[in-house]
Amino acid sequence: MAVPFQSYVLVLPKPVMLFFQFLAWVDFAVSLVSSYLGLCGPPEPLTPTWGEHALYLPATETPSSSIKKQLRVVAFSRFARRRRVEELTCVICLSEVASGHEVRELGNCAHGFHADCIDRWVDVGRDTCPLCRAHLLPSV
Structure with a gap:
């Protein structure tokens, strides 16, 4: 029907x-x-301002900056050694993570992404892993 x-x-x-x-x-x-x-x-x-939908918070401490401070930034070579991976694809930008790139390791699931990519992910208000949808940080 x-x-x-x-x-x-x-x-x-x-x-x-x-x-x-x-x-x-x-x-x-x-x-x-x-x-x-x-x-x-x-x-x-x-002309309408496109930022009307944005939430404006004081510049000192925003939720995204708080999350980014708590997520560890490591070199890919160190991340690869610890996680025993040889290659990694950033699912946000869909490009390979090279040995010289900085990687942010998430707190709950330990997935890794380019630091710039996950920073933009957090800046738009997302608080879950782009790959497995687990929260970025462990709940207290």
């Missing part, structure tokens, strides 16, 4: 969208003129 597919997308005709865009420009122009006359503050930009 098939499930009927329904889409609830509102499609506006192009003239209606152009009208709303025109109203936005008029609002911007009026705000700009009133700003120059000293009647109000500067107008908001017309």
Whole structure:
């Protein structure tokens, strides 16, 4: 038995969208003129800021920097000796980890990734291993 597919997308005709865009420009122009006359503050930009969804925390200590401080950075040669592996592929960037690269070893599962790759992984708010989904650090 098939499930009927329904889409609830509102499609506006192009003239209606152009009208709303025109109203936005008029609002911007009026705000700009009133700003120059000293009647109000500067107008908001017309283009949306893509960082609105980001969580802004004080620069001193963020959760990602706390996690990165607790994850050990080692040379790949040392990591390979301890884990008895000859080659390692970073599943984040999908490239080989060479002998001169720095590797971050995760606290729970002991998987290793390029330090820069796992740093970016943590910076976007992920707190699990990209390979096995175990938490990056042991729970206290």
